[in-house]
């Protein structure tokens with residue numbers, strides 16, 4: 001697994017890494033401290049979710065580095081954190097891993113087979129593209145009709161307003177009045193927002209050639225569209241708990257909408273203590289908001305490390321819940337954590353699941369980067385635009401937006417630390433990599449969806465919230481991904 005030298009040299013490597021780690025800690029502590037930054041000035045990347053707690057100026061939790069790092073220095077930091085994480089994973093989880101995937105029912109699990117499964121899932125998320133599908137190619141409007149929290153229908157609201165205006169402007173004329181969700185046969189297009197017309201499609205030329213496809217019968221490795229009945233079958237009567245930040249709360253909405261089951265509770269804070277949602281006849285779904293995936297006693301009240309106003313940490317890792325929920329879907333929210341703190345919390349949580357609940361399947365999905373210009377796209381009329389046959393918007397004064405072909409590059413840290421919105425793209429990428437290593441070392445599944453969603457500056461909420469997506473929208477892609485992931489972990 002690792003290219004670390006054999007016994008004897010290993011303690012030295014460990015020792016060195018510890019030193020580096022401590023150095024890094026001191027470095028953070030001394031130089032990354034600006035007391036009381038009030039509010040985020042980088043307006044477009046600000047996030048309502050952070051503001052909602054009222055305080056952005058928590059000097060301990062949100063301390064911002066004062067030393068801007070160049071791209072080269074960020075690369076060095078990446079390598080350093082790779083080494084530290086490898087050593088840490090080895091220390092905590094031992095070197096026999098990743099030998100089995102917790103909660104999976106794969107016959108004759110070997111280390112090789114576990115790796116092949118991970119490679120297959122990784123390929124689906126890395127080697128695909130957002131493909132536009134519209135018009136007669138579809139028998140119903142694209143996107144999953146959204147039944148959840150009405151806040152996420154904000155973009156549809158804007159779209160429908162524009163449809164109304166069009167209808168008024170062309171009163172009495174034929175063919176100008178359209179309703180949300182109908183087929184506009186003349187233009188061969190569905191009357192829905194453009195952002196809902198893109199589907200994530202893995203490249204089967206690449207992913208269909210991987211070793212696992214050769215070992216396994218085709219159906220288990222071919223990426224199939226989500227179907228409620230099939231999804232329920234691969235859940236195998238297990239219950240699913242979704243834990244994480246506000247985007248994770250949206251996934252809970254997306255899944256329930258996809259199976260078209262009634263919502264028992266609303267609001268990201270109110271679901272934990274209510275009765276669960278019925279996902280399938282024999283499987284329930286619960287959401288718990290915990291921005292940093294801490295387990296309850298990871299908080300030390302002595303050190304006043306109490307849940308601060310800017311993060312929410314609901315207790316989800318209780319015995320009661322973990323006895324009942326055998327599949328846990330985790331993520332870490334878009335809150336800034338220094339690496340050492342992030343790693344500590346992550347290892348603590350994952351080790352807890354790994355040791356005490358070895359039959360629990362845990363799936364960790366990558367943190368999505370924010371879009372740096374979603375407000376500009378909204379102002380250009382993204383939600384109102386509709387593509388004509390020539391690929392241009394037919395709605396006056398609006399501009400079509402499309403997913404990107406290339407994900408945005410990381411940039412060097414801004415010279416003015418007050419203007420640096422944390423976590424930056426580099427922070428997110430580095431910490432996602434750290435999470436992948438720890439999660440896989442402990443027998444979990446990592447869904448590397450960072451790039452998939454970095455390609456979507458469109459379809460976001462807007463109005464100052466560039467981290468969350470509107471529904472229906474890009475997050476619908478998780479239904480396919482989760483279904484195929486659970487499917488490949490069977491048989």
Ligand SMILES: *[C@@H]1O[C@H](CO)[C@@H](O)[C@H](O)[C@H]1NC(C)=O
Pocket residue numbers: 122123126127206207210
């Ligand atoms: C998929 O794409 C990535 C780059 O995005 C590449 O590194 C990798 O080798 C590709 N192939 C597979 C099988 O994942």
Ligand SMILES: *[C@@H]1O[C@H](CO)[C@@H](O)[C@H](O)[C@H]1NC(C)=O
Pocket residue numbers: 129203204205206
């Ligand atoms: C899939 O990958 C193959 C091989 O790299 C490439 O030739 C092809 O264009 C890709 N297809 C799509 C749809 O990107």
Ligand SMILES: *[C@@H]1O[C@H](CO)[C@@H](O)[C@H](O)[C@H]1NC(C)=O
Pocket residue numbers: 372373376377404408457
């Ligand atoms: C938004 O950002 C993306 C990536 O950074 C860029 O490709 C695109 O041109 C930008 N769009 C606008 C309207 O600024």
